[in-house]
Amino acid sequence: MQEQIAAIWxxxxxxxxxxxxxxxxxxxxxxxxxxxxxxxxLERWPRDGLPEQPAAWLMTVAKRRAIDHLRAQALHAGxxxxxxxxxxxxxxxxxxxxxxxxxxxxxxxxxDQLRLIFTACHPVLGPEARAALxxxxxxxxxxxxxxxxxxxxxxxxxQRIVRAKRTLAAAGVGFEQPLAAERQARLASVLEVVYxxxxxxxxxxxxxDWLRPALCDEALRLARQLAALMPDESEVLGLLALLELTxxxxxxxxxxxxxxxxxxxxxxxxxxxxxIHRGLETLxxxxxxxxxxxxxxxxxxxxxxxxxxxxxxxxxxxxxxxxAQIAPSPVVALNQAIAISMVRDQPGYxxxxxxxxxxxxxxxxxxxxxxxxxxxxxxxxxxxxRFTDARQACEAALALTRNAADRELLAARVERLDAYLASAxxxxxxxxxCINAKKRS
Amino acid sequence: MRFMxxxxxxxxxxxxxxxxxxxxxxxxxxxxxxxxxxxxxLLDANGLKPSSTGWRIRYQDGQRTIIDGPFAESKExxxxxxMIQVRSREEAMEWARRFPAPFGKQGDGGMxxxxxxxxxxxxxxxxxxxxxxxxxAELQAQKAAQG
Numbered sequence: 001m002q003e004q005i006a007a008i009w010x011x012x013x014x015x016x017x018x019x020x021x022x023x024x025x026x027x028x029x030x031x032x033x034x035x036x037x038x039x040x041x042l043e044r045w046p047r048d049g050l051p052e053q054p055a056a057w058l059m060t061v062a063k064r065r066a067i068d069h070l071r072a073q074a075l076h077a078g079x080x081x082x083x084x085x086x087x088x089x090x091x092x093x094x095x096x097x098x099x100x101x102x103x104x105x106x107x108x109x110x111x112d113q114l115r116l117i118f119t120a121c122h123p124v125l126g127p128e129a130r131a132a133l134x135x136x137x138x139x140x141x142x143x144x145x146x147x148x149x150x151x152x153x154x155x156x157x158x159q160r161i162v163r164a165k166r167t168l169a170a171a172g173v174g175f176e177q178p179l180a181a182e183r184q185a186r187l188a189s190v191l192e193v194v195y196x197x198x199x200x201x202x203x204x205x206x207x208x209d210w211l212r213p214a215l216c217d218e219a220l221r222l223a224r225q226l227a228a229l230m231p232d233e234s235e236v237l238g239l240l241a242l243l244e245l246t247x248x249x250x251x252x253x254x255x256x257x258x259x260x261x262x263x264x265x266x267x268x269x270x271x272x273x274x275x276i277h278r279g280l281e282t283l284x285x286x287x288x289x290x291x292x293x294x295x296x297x298x299x300x301x302x303x304x305x306x307x308x309x310x311x312x313x314x315x316x317x318x319x320x321x322x323x324a325q326i327a328p329s330p331v332v333a334l335n336q337a338i339a340i341s342m343v344r345d346q347p348g349y350x351x352x353x354x355x356x357x358x359x360x361x362x363x364x365x366x367x368x369x370x371x372x373x374x375x376x377x378x379x380x381x382x383x384x385x386r387f388t389d390a391r392q393a394c395e396a397a398l399a400l401t402r403n404a405a406d407r408e409l410l411a412a413r414v415e416r417l418d419a420y421l422a423s424a425x426x427x428x429x430x431x432x433x434c435i436n437a438k439k440r441s
Numbered sequence: 442m443r444f445m446x447x448x449x450x451x452x453x454x455x456x457x458x459x460x461x462x463x464x465x466x467x468x469x470x471x472x473x474x475x476x477x478x479x480x481x482x483l484l485d486a487n488g489l490k491p492s493s494t495g496w497r498i499r500y501q502d503g504q505r506t507i508i509d510g511p512f513a514e515s516k517e518x519x520x521x522x523x524m525i526q527v528r529s530r531e532e533a534m535e536w537a538r539r540f541p542a543p544f545g546k547q548g549d550g551g552m553x554x555x556x557x558x559x560x561x562x563x564x565x566x567x568x569x570x571x572x573x574x575x576x577x578a579e580l581q582a583q584k585a586a587q588g
Contacts, residue, residue, distance in 0.1 A: 007531035011480060054535075110479075217526070224481035251561045274484060274524075 001046045006142075008054050009038050013140030014225075015055075016062045018112030021175045023066040027119050028165030030175075031137050033069060037062040114229055115175050121190040124171045129164040130193045131200075136161055138225070139218050149215050150200065187230075191239050191292065194222045198243050202250075216247055227282070237286045238293025244279030245299035248272040260405045264308040276303045291327040294319055313342040317349075330367045334376060337361065341380050351383045371400040375410065382417065387424060391417040443484065443526050443558040444533040448543045450518035451551055455491045455511060460545065469541040477525060482536065488521040516552070530557070 016037060021030035037058045051057040074082065120133045135141045135149070143161065147154040178186040201215025223240040230236045252266035261267075283300055286293040298319045305311040320336035341354030358377050367373045374397035381390035391414060398410040460466040477483035493511035512518060520543070527533050533555060542550030 003529065003531040004535065007529055007535050010528065010532060011535060113479075214528075217528070221481035221526070224483075225479060228479045228481070278484070 001050075002042070004050070005038070005041050005045055008058070009041075010140035012055050012058055014113060014116060014138050015109060016058055017137045018109070018116040019059060020062050020066045021116060021119070022112050023063065024069060025175045026169060027116065027137060027175060028169060029069070030066070031165070033065040034062045036065045110229055111177070113225075114177050117190055117226065117229070118178055118186055119168065119173060119175055121186075121193045122168060122171075122173050123186065123189040124173060125164050125167055127192060127196050129160055129167070130189070131197050132157055132160045133164045134193050134222065135197070135218060138222060141218070149212060149218070151212075187233065187235065190226070191235060194219050194226065194239060194243075195292070197222070198246070202246065213250060216243075216250065219243060220247055231285075234286050234288050235290040235292050237282050238289055238291075238296050241279045241283040241286065241296035242292050242299055244275045244282060245296060245303050248275035248279060248303060254405075258405075260409055262409075263302065264311075266308075268306065268308070271303070279303065289322075291323060294323045294326075298323075311342070313339050314346070314349075317343065330361060330364050331370075333357070334361055334367065334370070334373055338376050338379075341376075341383070351380045355380045355384065369400055371397040371406070371410075373397075374400065378413065378417075387417050387420045391421065442528070442530070442533070442560060443524060444537075445556050445558060446523040446525065446537055446540060447519055447554045447556065448488075448521040448523075449552045449554060450492070450515045450520040451544055451549060452515050453544065454520040454551075455493070455515040455518065457491045457493075464545055466541070466545050470543075473539065473541050474523070476539070477523070477536065482525045482527050482532075484524040484526050486521070486523040489519055492518050520551075524558075533557070 013034065016034040017027065017030050020033050021027045024030050024033065040061050041054070041058060045051070045054075070086075117134075117138060120137050121130045125133065132146055132150075135146045136143070141149070143158045144154055146152075147157040150157065177183075198216055198219030201212040201217075201219065220243050223236075223243050226233075226236045227240045248271050249263070249266065251272060252268065252270040253261060255261050279296070280300055280303065283293070283296050286296065289297060298316055301312050301316050301319070316339040317336060320332060320339060324332050324336065337354045337357040340349050340357065341351045343349035355377070358373065358380060361367050361373060362377070374393045378390045378393035378397060381387075381393055394410055394414045394417060398407060398414065401407050401410060474483060474486055477486075491511060492515075495510040495512075497508045497510070497512070499506045499508060523540075525533065525536055527536065537553065537555045540553055543553060544551035
């Protein structure tokens, strides 16, 4: 029963918090009041059995708690009549209106959901605080679950959430959708959180646990929710497509021993065809791609290539050009250089051209400590047959990588290069021997 | 984790009788699936044409035999499916509980069956994973000790 209640809570949490927040206009308080409904359910349902409509039951209790709260406040401030007027405008003056609340006014629910999303992901909060709050109020995760997902202490996450709620209240963030003028900036702040949660699961920077599928799943679910609520927002669809296409590759990201496998070496038969289909389909609805839409198009180039050598690298290079126009960053330049290194038989492309670009990027302060830059240099140098330099670049990457699995991958590469070098020097000494032999003869 | 909600066929669905626009069934199904979409859990959903449009291939001692539909025993046939991605078995159960009677509220409303899909984890044991789990546990213990 406990598990069942938790599951129902998870499905309903955002709707409950959203509906209560519309009444009390404070998502921190709304979350507490909605939690009260959960506590009541945990007390009563195991005893009385599951109600016929558990969602409506929770909604009724949560709203009643909200109104109790307002009444107590009004009583305290001597503003009874004002409250009655206010409740009437909210359509909450008759208790009988509560129960069917789930089935009617679907638009109102959507509106509450959007307000909740924009409030929980408000830019006054730092990205980490936004992520924790989003998982709590939008995804319905418990503090324990969030802590587990982020490999953090429960008390740390609990504090982060309390502080986030306090920050929102102190900044006077109302429970409203942003005005048109600030909508794009606020939306960017929402999408950033979803992207961050996915990335945290996809490429954990630290420690041995480099893949946390649960976080990827949560991010995907949030992105799918956003796309359902904002079906005309190009970047929402772009982000969703990007996450679907990236998640499609997760099953191939490690080998039988649990070690990471690089994109071009992955067994593509293990890619998730359903997610690829969903990603490509979503991408078709993106007509003016922004930064996420362009990244999704790049991911689509990989998804469409049945074999790694079928990848349309020229198109990827062009997409990176477009991406650099709207969101220039050294990492974009790095990825473009890698794509350039992969293009064959085209003047101005290939590993030699890429090496020039990478050497230029190595001068950039932000990239000097970025292991992937050195990893990319190692790759290009190896393809140019410069094994000694490649080994050195590999060592540089290794020195900068903390992630255990990535370290293993790089260490294996150093070993492989050592083997090349050993065989190359053996071949060279054979050569000398031959030359000497010729001289003698 | 992913679950498939399978709608079993009935004599009516096998006869190709579609629910009428007035009986509210289509609207109810659409509303349910919209809920799934808004919750971010719907992966895929489709209705299947009657088995008279399908065929079977039976394999015996390396030989293939093609058998054209329709097939008897309509209850063992499939009329449609809805695939969802959720966090727990209980959540799948709750969504399944909300699934509308696939053939309406009068008489035999049909039957659904819920099955879990295999996941990556279900395949060949991965020695590295156990190692990872152990290291992760140690790391968490370390973090806890520091905190």
